[in-house]
Amino acid sequence: DSGVTQTPKHLITATGQRVTLRCSPRSGDLSVYWYQQSLDQGLQFLIQYYNGEERAKGNILERFSAQQFPDLHSELNLSSLELGDSALYFCASSPPMSSGANVLTFGAGSRLTVL
């Protein structure tokens, strides 16, 4: 158990629908990152939050949004789902900003299948 909790582990839904993926970071970690892993695109960075504020944005579609709440958990909202959104979505967390490794610890992922 990495200490990063993601729910749900598996999700099957239909095109056009909306889903919410949830992430609880490791205790003490302030940063949360969302990544999408698909066969054709590999691991793509979506968005990062630090202590409730958006810190960086990657290849996140406009149909996707995220937020980090005061208790530091984060949610990734995916709407108007398309077949191509089927992927493994990872959440990761890291300690407060510091020099050194600042290793990202990943959750087990949420596997989304859009039919």
Add this chain to the structure above:
Amino acid sequence: AQKITQTQPGMFVQEKEAVTLDCTYDTSDPSYGLFWYKQPSSGEMIFLIYQGSYDQQNATEGRYSLNFQKARKSANLVISASQLGDSAMYFCAMRENSGYSTLTFGKGTMLLVSP
């Protein structure tokens, strides 16, 4: 331009032998970090080893070592005495320390360890 390149889609090694997984990177940032992660078939991303750009010595963690050649911009992972449980996907990643602290991943190398 690709920032992390892993040229070996797949590698085979026999149990107890050593194997090197290649990774080259591209950055103009003088301060950066290099990471290796392992993704077994179960899907989770497991941190293996970290090398900072200013580290004088190659990083080692148990059977894992990172062969860091800064001038060549390479950060190869060496696994000594391979075990069957090492069969997995291996990802090289980089964080540039100017800007935000997220990781950019390579496309990965699938390692298969045979008895």
